[in-house]
Amino acid sequence: MATARASSGLAYPDRFYAASTYAGFGGSPRSSSSPAASRFQNDVALLLYGLYQQATVGPCTVPKPRAWNPVEQSKWTSWHGLGNMASTEAMRLFVKVLEEEDPAWYSRVPELAGEPVVDVEMLKPKVELPTLSPYQNGDSLPKTKTVSSESGIATETHDKDVISEGLGLVGMYDQWIAPSVSGKIPKPRYTHGAAVLHEKMYTFGGNHNGRYLNDLQVLDLKTLKWSRIEAKALDGPLDSSTTTYVVPSAGHSLIPWGDKLLCIGGHTKNPSETIAVREFNPQTCLWTNLKTNGKPPISRGGQSATLVGNTLVIFGGEDAKRSLLNDLHVLVLETMTWEDVNYAIGTPPSPRSGHAAACHADRYLLIFGGGSHTTCFNDLHVLDLQTMEWSRPKQQGVTPGPRAGHAGVTVGENWFITGGGNNVGGISETLVLSMATLVWSVVTTVEGRVPLASEGLSLVTTTYKGEDFLLSFGGYNGRYNNEVFVLKPSHLSDLQSRIIEGPASDTVAVVIPTTKTSRDMELEVEATRDKKIKEIEVDNGDSELNVRHEGDVESLVDALRTEKEELEATLKKEQLQNLQVKQQLAETETRNTELTKELQSVRSQLAAEQSRCFKLEVDVAELRQKLQTLGSVEKEVELLRRQKAAAEQEALNAKQRQGSGGVWGWLAGTPGPPSPSRP
Template identity: 70%
Template sequence: MASSGLAYPDRFYAAAAYAGFGAGGATSSAAISRFQNDVALLLYGLYQQATVGPCNVPKPRAWNPVEQSKWTSWHGLGSMPSAEAMRLFVKILEEEDPGWYKVPEFNPEPVVDIQMHKPKEEPQVVPASTNGTSIPKPKTISENESSVGTQDKDVILEGLDNVSSREEWTPLSASGHRPKPRYEHGATVLQDKMYIFGGNHNGRYLSDLQVLDLKSLTWSKIDAKLQAESSDSVKTAQIAPCAGHSLISWDDKFFSIAGHTKEPSEGITVKEFDPHTSTWSIVRTYGKPPVSRGGQTVTLVGTTLVLFGGEDAKRCLLNDLHILDLETMTWDDVDAIGTPPSPRSDHAAACHADRYLLIFGGGSHATCFNDLHVLDLQTMEWSKPKQQGLTPSPRAGHAGATVGENWYIVGGGNNKSGVSETLVLNMSTLTWSVVSTVEGCVPLASEGMTLVHSNYNGNDYLISFGGYNGRYSNEVYTLSLKSDSQSTAKEETVSDNTSRTLEPEVEISQDGKIREIAMDSADSDLKTRNDEASEQLLAALKAEKEELEATLNREQLQTIQLREEIAQAETRNAELTKELQAARGQLAAEQSRCFKLEVDVAELRQKLQSMDALEKEVELLRRQRAASEQAALDAKRRQSSGGMWGWLVGTPPDKSES
């Protein structure tokens, strides 16, 4: 990154001249050959935005694809301020070629050193943990310390042996050409060398293999060859770029397992690298390989590799478990009992006592986790034990390394910010504690970084590389763990000096018997103290045993009571089941009766409807009869009232009346 003390215009024009941009934003052939086409186009757009301003020129015609691409890169920046364009131009150039600014001062004899920086005094802010309490902060490293190449050298050290023994992270300055900044890469240590393979940079997968010699602290790139699967021939070709894979050392070689690629295969691919021949080869495996994925964990347990979780090419999260036998190269799909961790990726895993697999943290598409799960590899049973000490904050993309029974966790993020503290878990007691805390946006608070353990000259070191926390990193930090061994050595030295001091005082006497008596007296006193200590220890153990027996008896009584309660509950449950069955029988009978009643009601309704129709017909007949009777009555009345007038008109008399 460009230092804030430098004037951007000066550094910008120096960077533009180095990148090969001439007047008017012309791109020279040197820039095209020095960078990838997409990077060169992006640099062109930023250069034009910084020097000319927003793109107002018309779009070139379709027959000129190069000018069209340059116009698209410039036009896509919109109204970005020129100062911001300058800053991004310098930033991308430094990420692509970190040593560009030192090219005029090239030194054929690189100096191997480590720069120890003294940060400015700033207010110490203790970050709050997730439960509202302050996280202990034994050691801190500020953001200023991350700029290894921009500060004055206070102390020049050589080799890892001279790294501070205090438990604080120290930036390393190695000679040679540093690898391109990246994250989600793989890292492993083999024969005092740290190997870095692949990773992700600006959305592009990488395939380069870099090595840091821990003796000379020198970076170098390995031009690896690829051995053909079908023959013994070796050809010079790049292996497929990948990210999110795992590097595992085995004997004098190491494996690259799984990872995201542009053209993923159906199953996981296992690649092997031989440092002696600088050759990659595709390992032939047997059995059914797991589905291809990235963001998984691969843990070495004896002569097997245990793979858990990850995310497949369709972005589906996984929590399956697979084991690869390194002696037969056979995959085995494992169905463990118990409740496994939820599907996740970018978690961390470790092995304790060649029996227990520990899974910590990780993330899904929506959340991050801080849970700890343990798999007993003998019984193949998952459990979620109770953790001691502080409660770690949720995180994903963190890195872990084991040293003895201690598991160190560094970095990671929680969808909002990077995690600043370095944690250690004692795998025997499952107790968490804080080793150190970093301040600011330094690479140690990144996602996708790697953490490896190196035992160099009998001393233990943790070495971190890369990561992403808003910018891609290619910096190396180390944490020395030799304080415990040094303190032990000091105690042994003090003990030796004490014994040497006591012996001359006894030898002052010329009588050898006095010395023997003094030694016998010292031995007897020591024996007495040892006996007293043993008696006290036995008494304490006896008391603890009695307490444990009493606790066990109470637990047994509670177990008996619980069993009785369970038996009573089962009996009551059986009775209730019988009652329920009887009630169900009665309910079925009532339902049948209701059905019959409903049929009867329907028939009665039909009969009632028929009766209504009959009543209407009867009423109609009654009316017709009444009308007929009335008509007959009226006719009779008319006949009876005819008299003489009827006779006169010749109306014949009614014979029925005669």
């Protein structure tokens, strides 16, 4: 599929075998033995054949055919050209090519295979997740009734009080709950966008059966009731009455900004050259294409878009040509201006998409996981937005596994990560990272093939009656999901990491310093001491954590006080190092000034030498010209000498001829020349 993560492998082998049955390479379709050849063009059919063989048999070891017909030779070439491609990658590409050629193939598989139509909901795995219960004494759950949705099955309770309470019924901490929702359930999807605005969760677009969606669904967080907004796109200026349909997309980012929603990027059927920025106004129900200033990045999907103050930081993704990216861009939202941040130093994360990003202390951008075409990552990278320097700090606690297509949200200094997939299957655990100490811990783990262990799901956070809640929706793990799950974090992960793991190392403290000052920690200790003990029940399997006695609070206060002293000592050490660095900087600046003066003196001398050299070059040119003239004169003199010698020789010869002529004339009786007359 067009927006599927290449490395997740979540859709395979189930969807692959359905696709191969439809294409005629598997199963027993009623058409000819090679229906793909008649359904697709020759090059597509050959590509599908090679991918199918690679996925089911492995790399081609059959010798090249010699006496076969050209069709068999082409099939061998297609298979052999895939080399040592992994079977999971071949499966993924097989489904992707099929969905690009025929997006609606999945709905026609049973009919073409000559099999009865099977209710997809009957094939859904039984998920044993707790449901909402208003009864705290273990009484039975309220009775529910089943209603049909647009493309799935949803439950709606008879008890109106249960619905009216909404998130207030979630009593357990650190457990994913499947609440009862009402209204028309949205179509299952993944790689959609989700955001919370005014106690409502907005969900836009996504991918379903290879098709991009453009619907805008809203879940009222007070009543947990779904509804659909009939939104349109504004074509032209704001005062224009011309509207058009909203462009379907997937892999985009949905960000709340003020009273509106911003949609950044995403894969579309006809992608533009640069990334699209759209704005949705809930009051007018209109989408507007925003005009930006500066140089926008190229279009992409699967990127991360992180809100940092009044700016939006875009990283990575996959462009329209399926090339992975690791570039960084900043959009100033107040002026809608793109800023060039190519001057960042250090080693950035490798090109990837389907990763998660978060901001800590309005200064540090954290990038975790993601995938390339063949590999999933579990690395953590940090960008200091003040110094624009990339770093890869040391992580503590549990080691998260590689994943792509996961989702993350921040609650205070905690960063929650859930979902995603790798080359084997979906990721079942929900993690939390203390961004102040970079300590990972596991919040909870789901069992079985449930929507929470999916790729391309969305995760948002909201506050209800002073408590935080995480909401997950959608995803893809072999089937498209449209369920909603809720988790109420206990916020104990940070305290547990401090008590169990101890203070963070110096390296981590330098990379991401804590945001609490010593005065803040004193106030926190005093507030903790004076506050009444509140029972916090954490049900994680068979374990329960209860804070009941004053002694526990005192031990916690002592631990915090010890940590404060260590932080103060670290701060003094850093201040001393700061002073030393400043002194070294002053010395360097002084030396730099001296070197600058010396450089200027050398430059002056060099300029004088260059002037002298130029004068010498002019003199040499004049001398060369004179030498050339002297050579011409010498040639002329030599020529004159030869002419003179020739003339002298001619005169001598004439004189000799004149003398010898008089003697012969006398002998022959010829009178000689007349004698001069006398006076």
